[in-house]
Amino acid sequence: MTIPEIIGKLKSLDCIYCIECGLTHMPYVVCNPTTYDDEITLYAEEPAAIAAAEIIDRKGYKTTARKISQKDIVDTLSSYLATGVNLLRIYLPEETITVSLDELIKRKLPENLTPEQIPVENPTLMISMLYCMQEARKAEKTQEEMKKLNELDEEMSRNIALGKFYLSFTNVTTPEGTTEQLLCIPNKEGMVIPIFTDQYEIQKYLMNISKANPAYDTVTGKVIEFKNLASMQIGAALKGFVINPAGIALGFPQAHVTRLIQAFCPTDAS
Secondary structure (H helix, E strand, C coil): CCHHHHHHHHHCCCEEEEEEECCCCEECCEECCCCCCEEEEEECCHHHHHHHHHHHHHHHHCEEEEEEEHHHHHHHHHHHHHHCCCEEEEECCCCEEEEEHHHHCCCCCCCCCCHHHCCCCCHHHHHHHHHHHHHHCCCCCCHHHHHHHHHHHHHHHHHHHCCEEEEEEEEEEECCEEEEEECCEEECCEEEEEEECCHHHHHHHHHHHHHHCHHHHHCEEEEEEHHHHHHCCCCCCEEEEEECCCCCCEEECHHHHHHHHHHHCCCCCC
């Protein structure tokens, strides 16, 4: 099936269903054992999606079938580009098709952007986080799964240490004037600083909090290298950082930043 035909098929659907992992609040990903493609699965029919999710759920991944309305299909698939997923397996009523994500979804940045203006994305980090946290957050693991998890954790940790992220700021207006304030959020450990792997993750988080606080509609992201988080003066009231709070929500204390830099960026450690 050609790309235009696949696009036509998707446009003809009222909605589509994605298998979502409740351990990461992201699509459930699987590595194809033959081609090593990083896949997610989509279903045109809800009963088939629910049945597939139930089978995977029995393995401990807390999977469900998430409905994606027609108006959101393009934006949702576009956001998958930032996750490192490279293949879609789409189950239609009459056939199953596979398609490369970057062939189906074409993004074009405006011309003449400076390096500072190019949006930050971390697809290698994202896919390693998805694989690692799908396994790490399972309630039960075999000895072989634990061995594999150690390998996944090392790969993820290296990618985090070498990554660039967005810090988010919002303008706060008081009688004295308007000031820029670093976004801090509560979690079970206390107040933490969210950092985001890409603009899609910022938007996903803001969709939730801006409903309760319209001031967050003005949030802006500023890029920071992970290694520079170690030198931030965050104060004792803040308990650390959390990556992508509306998605994978991976939290860690500031001391962990230094440990990762020492392990994976020794020339930057001091």
